[in-house]
Amino acid sequence: MSEPVPTVTPTVTLTIDGREVTVPKGTNVLEAARKLGIDVSAFCYHPGLSIAACCRQCLVSVEKSPKLQPSCQQSCGDGMVVRTTDAQSTLARKQMLEFTLLNHPIDCPICDKAGECTLQKLYFEHNAEDSRVDVPKVEKPKVVDLGPTVVLDAERCILCSRCIRVCDEVAGEHELEFSNRGDHQILGTAPGASLKNPYSVNTVDVCPVGALTAKDFRFTMRAWELDMTPSVCNGCATGCNMEVHHKNERAWRLVPRHNAEVNKYWMCDEGRLTYHELRADRIAVPMVGGLPSTWNRALDTAARKLAPLLADPAQVAIVFSAQASNEENFALAKLAAAWKVTNLFVAAAAPVPERADDILRDADVNANTAGVRAIVGEVQPLAKLEAAINTGAVRGLVVLGHDLPLGEAAAARLGKLEALVVLAWRELGPAAAGGVTLPVAAWAEIAGTITNRQGFVQRMHPAFPPPGQAIAGWEAITRLASATGAKVPWTHARAVFEDMVAAVPAFGGASWGREARPLQLRFAYSRG
Amino acid sequence: MSELKQLVLGRKDVQDLDQEQALPNELMTVNMGPSHPAMHGTVRIVLTVDGERIVASDVHPGYLHRCFEKESESATYTQIFPYTDRLNYVSPMNNNVGYAMAVEKLLGITKEIPRRAEYVRVIVSEVSRITDHLTCVGASAMELGAFTPFLYFLKCREWLYILLEEVSGARLTHSYVRVGGVSKDLPEGWLDRLFARLDEIKVVIVEVEDMLNNNKIFRDRMADIGKFSKEDAIAYGLTGPIARACGVDYDVRKDYPYSIYPEVEFDVPLGTTGDCFDRYLVRIEEIKQSIRILHQCAKQLPDGPVIIDDPRVALPDKRGTYNTIESMIRHFKHIVDGIKVPCGEGYTFVEGGNGELGFFIVADATGRPYKCYCRSPSFVHLASAGKTMHGHLIADIVPIFGMINMIGGECDK
Numbered sequence: 001m002s003e004p005v006p007t008v009t010p011t012v013t014l015t016i017d018g019r020e021v022t023v024p025k026g027t028n029v030l031e032a033a034r035k036l037g038i039d040v041s042a043f044c045y046h047p048g049l050s051i052a053a054c055c056r057q058c059l060v061s062v063e064k065s066p067k068l069q070p071s072c073q074q075s076c077g078d079g080m081v082v083r084t085t086d087a088q089s090t091l092a093r094k095q096m097l098e099f100t101l102l103n104h105p106i107d108c109p110i111c112d113k114a115g116e117c118t119l120q121k122l123y124f125e126h127n128a129e130d131s132r133v134d135v136p137k138v139e140k141p142k143v144v145d146l147g148p149t150v151v152l153d154a155e156r157c158i159l160c161s162r163c164i165r166v167c168d169e170v171a172g173e174h175e176l177e178f179s180n181r182g183d184h185q186i187l188g189t190a191p192g193a194s195l196k197n198p199y200s201v202n203t204v205d206v207c208p209v210g211a212l213t214a215k216d217f218r219f220t221m222r223a224w225e226l227d228m229t230p231s232v233c234n235g236c237a238t239g240c241n242m243e244v245h246h247k248n249e250r251a252w253r254l255v256p257r258h259n260a261e262v263n264k265y266w267m268c269d270e271g272r273l274t275y276h277e278l279r280a281d282r283i284a285v286p287m288v289g290g291l292p293s294t295w296n297r298a299l300d301t302a303a304r305k306l307a308p309l310l311a312d313p314a315q316v317a318i319v320f321s322a323q324a325s326n327e328e329n330f331a332l333a334k335l336a337a338a339w340k341v342t343n344l345f346v347a348a349a350a351p352v353p354e355r356a357d358d359i360l361r362d363a364d365v366n367a368n369t370a371g372v373r374a375i376v377g378e379v380q381p382l383a384k385l386e387a388a389i390n391t392g393a394v395r396g397l398v399v400l401g402h403d404l405p406l407g408e409a410a411a412a413r414l415g416k417l418e419a420l421v422v423l424a425w426r427e428l429g430p431a432a433a434g435g436v437t438l439p440v441a442a443w444a445e446i447a448g449t450i451t452n453r454q455g456f457v458q459r460m461h462p463a464f465p466p467p468g469q470a471i472a473g474w475e476a477i478t479r480l481a482s483a484t485g486a487k488v489p490w491t492h493a494r495a496v497f498e499d500m501v502a503a504v505p506a507f508g509g510a511s512w513g514r515e516a517r518p519l520q521l522r523f524a525y526s527r528g
Numbered sequence: 529m530s531e532l533k534q535l536v537l538g539r540k541d542v543q544d545l546d547q548e549q550a551l552p553n554e555l556m557t558v559n560m561g562p563s564h565p566a567m568h569g570t571v572r573i574v575l576t577v578d579g580e581r582i583v584a585s586d587v588h589p590g591y592l593h594r595c596f597e598k599e600s601e602s603a604t605y606t607q608i609f610p611y612t613d614r615l616n617y618v619s620p621m622n623n624n625v626g627y628a629m630a631v632e633k634l635l636g637i638t639k640e641i642p643r644r645a646e647y648v649r650v651i652v653s654e655v656s657r658i659t660d661h662l663t664c665v666g667a668s669a670m671e672l673g674a675f676t677p678f679l680y681f682l683k684c685r686e687w688l689y690i691l692l693e694e695v696s697g698a699r700l701t702h703s704y705v706r707v708g709g710v711s712k713d714l715p716e717g718w719l720d721r722l723f724a725r726l727d728e729i730k731v732v733i734v735e736v737e738d739m740l741n742n743n744k745i746f747r748d749r750m751a752d753i754g755k756f757s758k759e760d761a762i763a764y765g766l767t768g769p770i771a772r773a774c775g776v777d778y779d780v781r782k783d784y785p786y787s788i789y790p791e792v793e794f795d796v797p798l799g800t801t802g803d804c805f806d807r808y809l810v811r812i813e814e815i816k817q818s819i820r821i822l823h824q825c826a827k828q829l830p831d832g833p834v835i836i837d838d839p840r841v842a843l844p845d846k847r848g849t850y851n852t853i854e855s856m857i858r859h860f861k862h863i864v865d866g867i868k869v870p871c872g873e874g875y876t877f878v879e880g881g882n883g884e885l886g887f888f889i890v891a892d893a894t895g896r897p898y899k900c901y902c903r904s905p906s907f908v909h910l911a912s913a914g915k916t917m918h919g920h921l922i923a924d925i926v927p928i929f930g931m932i933n934m935i936g937g938e939c940d941k
Binding site: 101104105106108109114115119120121123124127129130131224520522523 | 602839840844848850851852853854855856857858860861864865868894895896
């Protein structure tokens with residue numbers, strides 16, 4: 001019966017620029033300085049990667065050490081005295097930048113990284129003086145196709161090796177390599193390899209300059225003109241934290257956001273492309289019988305068709321969606337309870353076992369499987385719904401989402417049901433079957449939560465308004481409810497969330513958090 | 529004498545009415561502006577009148593509100609210069625200089641501005657002050673029926689605008705000053721052309737003074753109208769020509785000297801009564817003093833650069849921008865991110881065309897201000913308009929309002 005020994009992480013205390021800081025033993029000086037708000041410049045250091053100390057941009061003076069030390073590699077010692085602003089280290093960092101810029105092409109106006117470029121940022125912070133060199137720059141290949149996703153401009157490369165380490169350490173594939181030496185050193189694919197691992201675009205994120213550019217984003221939009229809204233990837237059950245970069249009410253790229261518990265600094269290539277579906281087959285207005293309509297007419301039609309069926313709720317089935325947010329599913333559950341419908345199903349895309357790995361990608365390509373399971377509980381398999389549709393036992397159907405995997409016979413019968421109400425944002429599957437289709441907002445357009453495979457309830461923020469007359473799914477459900485005389489009384493997503501947290505034990509303790517408004521990247525200095 | 533004057537104005541009749549109660553003494557509310565030729569297009573005054581006489585007035589500014597302060601929060605420090613042009617759009621150079629000085633104060637480079645840049649700033653500011661006063665006096669005379677001085681002065685103003693256009697490239701919205709100096713040097717031979725014009729303008733001023741100073745109608749409409757005491761002027765925070773007309777000896781250029789004003793000699797004209805006629809006289813004298821300053825500046829103008837040699841404040845030249853990566857990055861960062869101003873807050877004020885023009889900036893170490901407040905003299909002066917009008921006739925609003933010289937862009941911001 002001994003007392004549990006409290007585990008104490010050994011700490012060290014050091015002085016940086018005259019200020020004391022205590023950090024866990026093993027922390028490097030650069031991180032300790034950042035803890036104090038001192039941003040020592042660096043190119044090759046990345047908190048998620050191993051330390052290379054090859055750019056020499058983070059040199060600092062350490063007392064009793066005759067030479068300047070790279071602060072990323074120097075681990076903190078007790079009583080260490082570090083200076084980052086003394087003349088010697090400031091001059092050294094400035095001169096390192098001068099070297100780095102020696103062979104850098106004059107590409108800023110045509111470079112995709114301009115505006116979020118670490119080189120630009122550091123150079124401007126280090127006094128921005130003119131070059132003293134008048135010999136021609138070394139020329140290197142400008143457009144090197146490294147693989148299906150990434151293009152290399154070798155002239156812009158500052159040889160920091162971050163991309164090589166991302167491939168080695170995150171994706172576990174040695175696909176990139178340096179060759180040659182000195183100012184002829186060049187990045188390229190390893191012999192016999194091409195950059196085609198499923199995490200390849202992370203190399204573009206970590207690239208401090210515009211050497212690596214993503215084919216998807218290349219030449220589409222100026223990085224500094226984008227706004228940023230924090231969100232969560234809806235590509236699979238992992239729920240990687242990411243930023244939606246958007247402008248003009250459309251997303252231009254998705255970029256990973258740090259979350260130590262979920263995705264660290266990374267995100268898979270497939271997830272990054274999910275923003276394209278925000279503009280594909282979108283439904284902007286309510287539809288009745290395949291024709292554009294108005295909200296009033298669509299709701300009236302839905303209510304008129306559902307009313308006789310709801311007299312015997314057994315004739316009606318409700319399909320939840322593992323791809324929709326918790327709020328939408330919870331609102332639909334409330335509606336089912338109000339209607340006394342007990343035929344509840346969950347639509348989910350079939351798992352893709354070959355995409356699963358131990359890194360981030362999951363076989364379950366539905367973003368909210370855990371959430372919908374917590375809200376709806378155990379449901380009947382979809383095969384039973386299929387049979388009920390085929391036999392005519394189910395005559396009315398309310399579906400959330402456009403992804404309803406049914407057999408051919410049942411899918412063909414959907415349009416012939418007496419009542420088919422679909423709340424979806426893409427005109428696919430049941431939403432295109434000719435029933436009443438209500439347009440709802442997609443994941444980038446709503447304030448809501450999804451639950452990932454670890455059970456984390458993660459918050460999404462609206463980056464821009466939904467197209468046309470589309471509204472948030474939970475709100476569409478409240479409208480449908482009041483059209484049929486049921487009461488599902490919410491006016492804000494937060495109210496739905498709070499009711500849900502109170503009602504569903506799995507969400508206990510979850511909080512709505514702060515609202516995030518789009519942030520202008522240009523003035524945020526969050527990147528580069 | 530006073531008896532005679534009141535008869536001419538017809539005020540005797542009003543007084544009689546008032547005393548004798550010949551007509552029912554019923555107050556009436558009259559709406560003047562915002563679309564009224566004498567309201568300069570942008571101000572509305574709700575008048576309570578007793579016959580012809582003003583009992584109360586409620587001035588409603590805001591019809592030209594452009595969100596200057598809010599807009600500034602999402603523009604880089606350099607991008608704000610065009611917004612300042614549109615404050616007092618009759619003398620944009622003064623606004624440019626005032627704003628630039630505020631940013632320079634926050635950057636701590638006030639003492640490092642090249643001497644030539646300071647001189648050029650003063651030269652263009654004084655030319656702008658002249659255009660401002662020419663407009664104010666000319667327009668006010670015109671509103672009282674004296675059309676000739678208006679045409680004469682506007683012609684003079686146009687000469688100066690053409691000269692300022694030569695300097696900056698734009699006739700009215702100059703955006704000429706930059707943080708750390710000015711955007712480009714004065715053109716070749718510009719000062720000679722300026723003084724040729726100023727000599728002509730001096731003659732025109734003499735002509736206009738001959739036409740107005742002893743003109744009975746002008747004097748009757750201006751003298752004793754809109755009187756303001758020295759104490760009231762201080763209490764209302766009046767500055768500039770209209771405060772000096774009240775006898776307040778306050779000129780930012782003398783009392784809180786900035787730039788190279790300590791190095792030039794000039795006098796600050798003061799009025800005695802604070803009426804519209806004094807305000808007119810002060811403005812005419814200030815034009816003459818400005819010309820005096822300009823002559824001294826031209827004589828003392830040193831050679832040298834016109835913008836600070838600090839890569840983090842000044843744009844690189846175009847040659848470097850297109851040919852070296854260092855200047856390219858510098859240019860890019862200036863244009864896209866803006867000049868990074870360290871955290872802090874600061875207020876600077878200059879003598880604008882209408883009075884103390886101040887800028888209060890709060891910086892948060894980014895390329896745009898966290899807050900950019902403008903102390904616009906017109907707005908402060910407009911507060912005195914109601915009090916000034918009391919007891920006067922409706923027709924007196926025209927000279928009173930003209931001499932306050934409310935500029936919508938500056939007042940409403």
